[in-house]
Amino acid sequence: MARNGSYVSEAVIRRMPKYYRYLEDLEKTGVERVSSKELSQRMGLTASKIRQDFNCFGGFGQQGYGYNVSDLKKEIMKILGLDRTYNVIIVGAGNIGQALANYTGFEKEGFFIKALFDINPKLIGMSIRDIMIYDLDSLEDFLAKNPIDIAVISTPKDKAQEVADRLTRNGIKSIWNFAAIDVAVPRGVIAENVHLSDSLYTLSYRIRESLE
Amino acid sequence: MARNGSYVSEAVIRRMPKYYRYLEDLEKTGVERVSSKELSQRMGLTASKIRQDFNCFGGFGQQGYGYNVSDLKKEIMKILGLDRTYNVIIVGAGNIGQALANYTGFEKEGFFIKALFDINPKLIGMSIRDIMIYDLDSLEDFLAKNPIDIAVISTPKDKAQEVADRLTRNGIKSIWNFAAIDVAVPRGVIAENVHLSDSLYTLSYRIRESLE
Secondary structure: OOOOOOOOOHHHHHHHHHHHHHHHHHHHOOOOEEOHHHHHHHHOOOHHHHHHHHHOOOOOOOEOOEEEHHHHHHHHHHHOOOOOOEEEEEEOOOHHHHHHHHOOHHHHOOEEEEEEEEOOOOOOOOEEOOEEEEEHHHHHHHHHHOOOOEEEEOOOHHHHHHHHHHHHHOOOOEEEEOOOOOOOOOOOOEEEEOOHHHHHHHHHHHHHHHOO | OOOOOOOOOHHHHHHHHHHHHHHHHHHHOOOOEEOHHHHHHHHOOOHHHHHHHHHOOOOOOOEOOEEEHHHHHHHHHHHOOOOOOEEEEEEOOOHHHHHHHHOOHHHHOOEEEEEEEEOOOOOOOOEEOOEEEEEHHHHHHHHHHOOOOEEEEOOOHHHHHHHHHHHHHOOOOEEEEOOOOOOOOOOOOEEEEOOHHHHHHHHHHHHHHHOO
C-alpha cells in the first residue's frame, strides 16, 4: 500500500532503489538541486512518469527549480525502509556468503551482519571482518537469542528450501535468497530471490539484438 | 528491435529470462504443455499481457490447449541469444569473481569462462575449476590472442571504470559489471550493471510496507 492507500506496482517499487542510488551520487558530489529534466534523462524516464512514481507516495515538493537532492533522498530513504537498521544473518559461508560479509556498503545503509552459518568444519569458527561463522546446527539457538530481521540464503541450490523452512519456522520474516531456485515461504514471510542469470541473459539478449 | 521491427520495452526484455526459467523448470519436471492461465498465474501477469510480450517477437503458436513447453522454451532461448556459446573472462578474482567461476550453471547455458585476471600475487597462477587466474598485466595480450565475447568486472568499485576502459579499448563489446558503480562505456558497447543493493532495498521496502 502506498501512502495514499493505493496499490504500488512492482515496476515502481523496483525503480525506487535506482532513484536512491542516483540521488546518493548527486549528494556525494555536492549537488543540491536536480531538475525534473536531468532526473528523467538519467533515469531514462519521462518527467511525467517520474511525477507519477512519486505521486504513489504522496508526491514530493518539486519547486520551480526542480527537486532538493537531500530532501528527495530522505523521502526515498523512508520509502525504502532505510531510516532504520536491520540485523542480518547469512546462511552459507561459501563465495557468495563471504562476498556479502566482506562488503561494507550494506552496513553503511543500516544492514548489520551478525553471524554466518555453515556446515563446513573448515569454515566453522572462522570469522570475516569479526563476524563469526557458526555451525548450522546452532541456527535455532542463535535465532532464539538474537533478534534477526533478514536472513540471507547463500547455500547450494539443493539446500535452499530446507534452510528457508528452518528459518521461517524459527521466526524469520524476510529472506534474501541467492540460491538458484525461488524459495517458497509461508504467507506473511517476504522472500526476495536474486537471479543473476536473469541479468546475464539480458546481456546475451542485447548481444543477439546488436548482431542482427 | 523485435522481429516485427518495433521497439521492445525494457520491461518486456527483463521478463524474458523469467519465462525462460519457468519453462526450464517445467521441462525438467516433464511437463509438456502449459495453459495461458497457468503461465499467467506463475508469472503474475494477465494472459493478455503475456500474449503482448510474445507478440513483440512475432508471437508463438498457442494451441487450444495452451503452449508446448519445449517449443516455447526454444523460441525464448533464441530471443535471449542462448542458442550459441559465449567466451567469458572475469576481471577481479575476489569473492564474487571466484563465486562466478565456481558456479557451473552458466556453462550449461553456453557461457564458458576462459580466464580470470587479478593483481593479487597470491591469486595469480592459481586456478578455479581449471580456469587460470592471470596477472592483470597480461589482459591486453590475452585479448589479442583469444576471442572473448563477454567480460565480467568484479573488481573493487574504484577500479571498475579503469578496467572497463581497458577492456573496451581492447575490443570487448559486452560487459557484465558487479562493481557497485555503473561503468560508462563507448557507443556500441553493451554494459549490464548488477546492483545487489537494489534487490536488498526492495526487500527493506517490503518490510517497511508490511509493518505499516
